[in-house]
Amino acid sequence: MTETSLRDIRWIFVLLAGYFLLQVGVRLATSHSLDLDEAEQVFRSQWLAAGYGPQPPFYNWLQYAVFQFTGVSLAALSVVKNLLLFISYLLYGLTARLILRDKALVAIATLGLLTIPQMVFEMQRDLTHTVAVFFSASIFFYGFIRSLKQPSFASYLIAGVGIGFGLLAKYNFAILPAAALIAALADARLRPRIFDRRLALAAVVALVITLPHLFWLKDNLDFATARTLEKMTASGNASYLMQVAMGASSLALAIISFAGLTVAVFAVVFGRTLRLSLASQSEWTQLLERMMLVFAVGILLLIVFGGAAGIKDRWLVPMLFIVPLYLCLKIEAAGAETERAFRRFMPVVAVIMIGVPATLYGSVASARFTGHYERLNRPYASMLEILRKQAEPAAILAGDSLLAGNLRQDIAGVPVVSVDYPGFKPDLSARRPILLVWLIAHKGENEALPPDMAQWLQANLGVSAPEASVIDVPYFYQRGDDSYRFGYAWVHQPS
Incomplete structure (x- = not known):
């Protein structure tokens, strides 16, 4: 990426840096008390372990390391989370710049992440391990796309780091690199990148990063997976067919919950252009479509053969975070004019950047009027x-x-x-x-x-x-x- 290209999108990162600094300030001003995931991080930072239970230890390790330097504090919790989110958005923007030519679409794709409720609101409200998944997925996706477009040892190394971090963030992350591998193998133009000997570097790096936890997991598999499996397979006394129907419907609802608002915002911003662009294709839209298809098939196999009856929308983060970029790629493939849409999109971003912090603060502070306590x-x-x-x-x-x-x-x-x-x-x-x-x-x-x-x-x-x-x-x-x-x-x- 040229210096000129970086200057073209630098304003996006300045805007996002300001936004996440605002989120840190709002969190510190809202309450000194901790929510569930925050409290878990503070409690488990009393000791360092290769594994802690149903969630892999990436976020615990990171927060433990930070606390060793800063001491335990709400400020350290909030800064870590928002720094991870900022880096994730930054990598997402750099990935968009690799495969989108239109600067307006790069901005819309990157800031389009703010239209995903599970990411813009839920990750700020309490989630930690899901933040780590998004962070890892952004690293991997950047390394993966860069390996396909500008292959180098560095690009494969980045992909390997992303895989290692992702497997230490949440176990369901494994579907993302698997989907990417299968999607690339299906394209004869991209296949040589998968058979590149540098792919071994990515595999070795990922293995080295995950090795301490893998040794722990070998002896604690039931402890690590029982709670998650219990949540996924909680179908009561339903028959097999009913369990499959429950799982499939929960997947459909999770997809709508995750991507529905983003699609609606793009429909309002681009109007008829979005509908017409859905038929347009490029090598990148086809790649992302195959990745999403493989991911969905993987979840369906888990429903049919693994007994999964309840799929939660946040479990789709490792794949559906690419939706804003995918929509922008479709629009560019159609050759649509974007300046007017960009001018319509930015007020939406402004409303979100003001509304989300205000809502997070107001949901707690309004208790003095409503008597409803969080x-x-x-x-x-x-x-x-x-x-x-x-x-x-x-x-x-x-x-x-x-x-x-x-x-x-x-x-x-x-x-x-x-x-x-x-x-x-x-x-x-x-x-x-x-x-x-x-x-x-x-x-x-x-x-x-x-x-x-x-x-x-x-x-x-x-x-x-x-x-x-x-x-x-x-x-x-x-x-x-x-x-x-x-x-x-x-x-x-x-x-």
Whole structure:
């Protein structure tokens, strides 16, 4: 890519950099509390492991490394996520510039990612491992397209890094390089790039990156896959035909949910041009069509032979993130005029870039008017501050990982254990006192120590259930005197 080409699209990256900086600021201003995936990262950053459970460890490793330099903080969480997203958009834009000649279409393809709800909203709201999949897919896709168009050791190396990272991000990522390989093999013009000896470099790099986790996976396959398989195959007592029908319909709905808004925006922006361009073809549109087809067939095989009954839209990120680029390639293949469409598209981008951060903030801050509280409204830090005035805990036992992660970010150096995750077992035998904390969803519910926490105490410390207490703490952005109730207890082990 020439320096002139880079100057042509530099403004896109400046705009996106500003947008993701805004997202960091909004997240820090919204709430100090953590959502599910954020709390998981903080909780599991207490130790380094080759595997942690149902999700591969790429994001955990990355966040662990950052925390070693910065300390545990919400700022470090938010910066890591938004930096990964910015790099992903950057690579996507560079990929678009490789195969699109029209500068307006390069901009529309890149910023078109903002029209995918699962990526522009859900990834900001809480997701982490899916962000890692998008990041890895962007690396691989850039290396793959560059290997086809401008083959070099560097391009194959980039593809290999993307595959390695992707397999460490989510297991379903494997379908993307498989689909790309099959799609390229089907084209006689591209086939030599697949049989290039430099492909071995990509394979070796991917293997080296994933090797530590593969050794762990060999001995922990059931632990790593059971939860995901349970989600996918949850069809109740449905018959085989009903399970297949449920799986196929969930796939169709997931595709519509993922790509529907993007197609609708392009239809409004391009009007009749989009409809006419759907019949146009180029070698790149044909390649992406084959990739998407192979990906869909892979999911269908999982439904028919693997018992999958529920496909979630975010699972389609490794493939359908190419939809904006695919639509732009179709439009360019039709030779359509794009300047007017570009002028119509940019106001849509502006609305999204303002509306998404405003919605994320407003969904939490509006609780002071509506009384509807999100997880980010829960006052974990305020609760911990009050309890630490009673005694300084040497360790904390939390009722779940969400609570454990939220407590850990405000009490550095103190081990926080969660009863729902047995993989972290620090030595607590000589530590006293131990603080036990659990959530009480609604006032009036059973406020006694949960049975699973009592069992944990007996099994791990040989201690009977202590006397339970409750504490009510005002919500963040509370309406009136609304408060959230926590249960807690202190365990003082004998000397």
